[in-house]
Amino acid sequence: MTQQRYMVIDVSLCHDCNNCFIACKDEHVMNKWLPYADEQPRHGHRWMNIQRKERGQYPRIDCAFLPMPCQHCENAPCVKDFPDCVVKRDDGVVLIDPVKSKGNKAIVDSCPHGAIYWNDEEEIPQKCTFCAHLLDDGWSVPRCAHSCPTGAIRFYTLEKDAFDSLKAEQKLEAYRDETGRSPHVYYKNLYRYEKSFIAGGLLKGGDCAEGVKVSLKGDAAAPEQTTNFFGDFKFDALEPGTYTIVADGKDVKTVTIDASLNVGSIEI
Ligand code: SF4
Ligand code: SF4
Numbered sequence: 001m002t003q004q005r006y007m008v009i010d011v012s013l014c015h016d017c018n019n020c021f022i023a024c025k026d027e028h029v030m031n032k033w034l035p036y037a038d039e040q041p042r043h044g045h046r047w048m049n050i051q052r053k054e055r056g057q058y059p060r061i062d063c064a065f066l067p068m069p070c071q072h073c074e075n076a077p078c079v080k081d082f083p084d085c086v087v088k089r090d091d092g093v094v095l096i097d098p099v100k101s102k103g104n105k106a107i108v109d110s111c112p113h114g115a116i117y118w119n120d121e122e123e124i125p126q127k128c129t130f131c132a133h134l135l136d137d138g139w140s141v142p143r144c145a146h147s148c149p150t151g152a153i154r155f156y157t158l159e160k161d162a163f164d165s166l167k168a169e170q171k172l173e174a175y176r177d178e179t180g181r182s183p184h185v186y187y188k189n190l191y192r193y194e195k196s197f198i199a200g201g202l203l204k205g206g207d208c209a210e211g212v213k214v215s216l217k218g219d220a221a222a223p224e225q226t227t228n229f230f231g232d233f234k235f236d237a238l239e240p241g242t243y244t245i246v247a248d249g250k251d252v253k254t255v256t257i258d259a260s261l262n263v264g265s266i267e268i
Pocket of ligand 1: 015017
């Protein structure tokens, strides 16, 4: 089997600098890379779309960034619905034919991730190409991965089995793939965007309670931890549900969450 192209994005390393977005613009605005893609409009298109989410409440908050290009799905709805206009190459890259797709705005709605944009001027649907014109010219990575200063975006050309091993080793996850689209873009530390935390601080006699053992009842996956210098604790990667905070062996607070929660200070 032909080696496959894969992208891996580590959510915990992305700090929203937008270098990847700008590199994409630099490569595709005012450049026609036919037959791969016509030029990208200067405004309106986000082929690398960095989504943002704030979690928690002041002062216990964090922010996660989720770079979202076309996921180059194995079982792509866009390919299935428009086989004459959208092709999946042998190396897994999904491309929209800029000539055959002209005037076909319905292709935009075939993507469940909103990764396809409509070019009003040229009347064509467009999206991330994994910079296939560069890959075919010998580049090992697309421009976004090349420009990421933190190494949040990695790009691989591997046999499927080798990537499956990497996926298992690094605990990589697909983004919202309930229907089995099987993307070629995978995420690390996706919990930073998709799951919730419970955070708070413990006090003893009004002072920060450092070094206290804290655990959560209700989620076996949350390991016990010890409060820091400020008496703070934070349990992350939680599903919605009801949890009881246990400090020094005693139940101190029960909360029900469907989003991240700062429980404030708890006197123990
Ligand atoms: S270049 Fe890297 S760190 Fe910057 S926004 Fe893109 S993925 Fe995030
Ligand atoms: S993410 Fe959307 S545009 Fe990309 S291959 Fe999947 S369905 Fe098609």
